[in-house]
Structures are given as structure tokens and as C-alpha cells.
Amino acid sequence: MTGILEGVKIIDFTQGHLGSYGTMLLADFGAEVIKIEEPERGDMMRDIFPKNKNGSAYHAYMNRGKKSVCIDRKSCEGQQIIMKLIETADVVCDSFPAGELERCGLSYQKASAVNPKIIYASHTAFGKTGPMSYTAGSDLAAQAICGLMDVTGHEGTPPTAHGSRMANQFGGLFFATGIVAALMAAEKSGKGQQIDVASADCMYTALEDILVDEMFTGEIYIREGNKSRAIAPYDTFSVKDGYVSTAVSTNAQWEKFCEAMDMPELLADERFATNESRGKNYLSSLRDIIQVKLASMTRDEIEAKLRPLNIPSGPVIKVSEAFESEQLNCRNMIVELEDKALGAVKMPGIPIKISCMEDSLRGSAPLLGEDTMSILTGIGCGEEEIDRLIEHGVIRRREM
DSSP: OOOTTTTOEEEEOOOSSTTHHHHHHHHHTTOEEEEEEOTTTOOGGGGOSSEETTEEHHHHHHTTTOEEEEEOTTSHHHHHHHHHHHHTOSEEEEOOOTTHHHHTTOOHHHHHHHOTTOEEEEEESSOSSSTTTTSOOOHHHHHHHTTHHHHSSOTTSOOOOOSSOHHHHHHHHHHHHHHHHHHHHHHHHSOOOEEEEEHHHHHHHTTHHHHHHHHHHOOOOOOOTTOOSSSSSEEEEEETTEEEEEEOOSHHHHHHHHHHTTOGGGGGOGGGSSHHHHHHTIIIIIHHHHHHHHHTSOHHHHHHHHGGGTOOEEEEOOHHHHTTOHHHHHTTOEEEEEETTTEEEEEEOOSSOOTTSOOSOOOOOOOTTTTHHHHHHHTTOOHHHHHHHHHTTSEEOOOO
């Protein structure tokens, strides 16, 4: 089976990272994703670093397996063409602030009048409702307003953003999940619906026990860095050749940890008898004891002792080391794709493994406007009409 979403057609207005990761996943699963790009410059992602004179590697990753059609959505003729595309589509995706598609004459109400099964799915920073819905927003702002930055970092340091664009990436998963759920519902009911995903909402759910704890106890959370209030030792330690993280969450694991690390004396110490007592005495004593022990060992030496005992642990590896990771390569998570603009580009593979689907990428990101001719011809536009639309700046095709 080539893709579980084979036959699903998506009209994709998403720009930049926001929304694009979700539609990339859908393309990975076999959906036909048709990007609607501005004729003049296309998706902003095409000009984002890392890039060279031929194009952007970021664009090559986020838009792999998609098609590109250049249409001016703000022109009347452009809107008419887009509505023709919507007539035979399953989903319309966007990442615009509230009201943009409506101003372009492309509202859900108009689309559902010509295609009752159409699904409108939006992924924005703040959602389509509320006082911030008309704001473009950003990944950083989404992390900020949901409380995530306030709980990230070490005690006494300023609020810190995640190392990657986590709000847009995390939101993209919810976005793709919502679309697949709506497609299943449409199959049963014959009716489409609207999906509204906000990165800030998604990251608010990622606060997990911190959110519940503050609501339940009223205690204000203090940034913990890599350690945990609920589990000890749960931390990252400096070792001879870098860092190692470990999470000892039960008394049984604690016994195995002490034996493996040759620290039997800790098992007789009342301060460390339970997870609760280890947590209370972690910063005052336990952390330093473990740090001294691990500082004389390498990452591999520690892993060789803990992994056979099924004690959660792992070396902190650099991004450059991740490319060579045996585990990630075994999972086909480091792949090389031949991009039409850049040539061979290494990128992450498909993170969801499905037994009936090939674990391989569908193809390169599109060149700007490379599918304009074939897509417009497919909805009945003749050669003369296409030439006129190009002359008036309504559409753009790839220049040979």
C-alpha cells in the first residue's frame, strides 16, 4: 500500500512553519497536497535559512511531497479558480489570522455550498476566536502566552523558549490528527466541518502535571531545569565525555541503580529510602553524590550498566551525533531526499511507522509554480485562458 491517505486532495494555504508540518505529514501518508502560493514570491519558507542560492533546505523539508500552484487569491479571477479546485477537494488548510479567507471570498460557507463534504482546517498561533485571533502571532509568542516559557529553564534564570519551534511542530500534530478525524466523520455523514487549531492551545496542554498541580494546590511552580519534583533522581549529569540523563522513578529501579553504580551504601540511608524522601533530599545531598560518581565514567560505560536493567537513561548527544545514531538510523529517521532545487538533502524521516505503508518519502518539495499548468488544465482551463491569466498576474507557472 503506497499511502493510507491516497486519494485525499488538500488545498493548502499554509505559510512558513505554521501548518506546513501538519500538511507535510499528510503528504507523507499519501495525500495530494496542492500548495496555493503567491505568484510573486511564493511561500515565505522558500527564503528561510538554511539556504543557498538555489533554495531553502527548510522549505525542502517542510514541503516535501507537495505540489505548487501560483494563484493570486486576492483577485476575483484567482478566487474563481480556487473555488473550482475546492469543488473536487476534500480539505482546505490555512494558517492565516481570522478573517483572511473570508476577505478573499473563500469562506467555509461559500465552499460548503459547492462542496458539502469540504473540511476547512486552520492552524494558527492563537486560533480563529478570541481577542488575539486577528494577530499573526509566532511560535515564540504561542509558547509565551500559554505559560510554557515560564516553566522552562533553570531556577533563577529568565523564562526560556524551547530549543526548536516546538509550538508549531506540536500544533502540527494536532492539526493533522484533527483533519484525519474529520475525514473519517465526513465519510460517515457526507458532511464537512471546520477545524480550528491554535499552537498556544496545544502547548497549554503540554504543561501536564504543572497545570493540574497549580490548579489543585495553588502552589506556584518554580523552574526546575532538567530535574523533577516528583521523581528523583530524574536529571542530567556531567560525565567524562558529555552528559547523561536518567530517570529513576520507582524504588525497585532505585535498588537496581545503586547496585549497578556500585553505591550500596545509599540503600541503607533513610534519606533516600522512598521516592518522596529522595526528592526532599535531592538538591541538598543526593544530586552531588550521584554527580561525583558519574563524573568519572563515560556515556557508554553508564549506558552499559543501566540499559540491561531497563533503567530509563540516555546519553545527551549533539545534533551532529544524531545523524550517526544507530537507533535513529535503524528507525529510518535520518533520510536523504533528492530535492529538485538543492539536490541531496538529509532530513528527518516519517515518525509514525505503519505496517501497511511504505516507510519512504513521497518526493521532493515543489519548485515554485511547477504544477500550475497541470492543475489548471485538469479543471478545464484552456491554453488561451491560462496565457491571459499569466499576463494579468493572476497565476504564474514555472519558467522553463
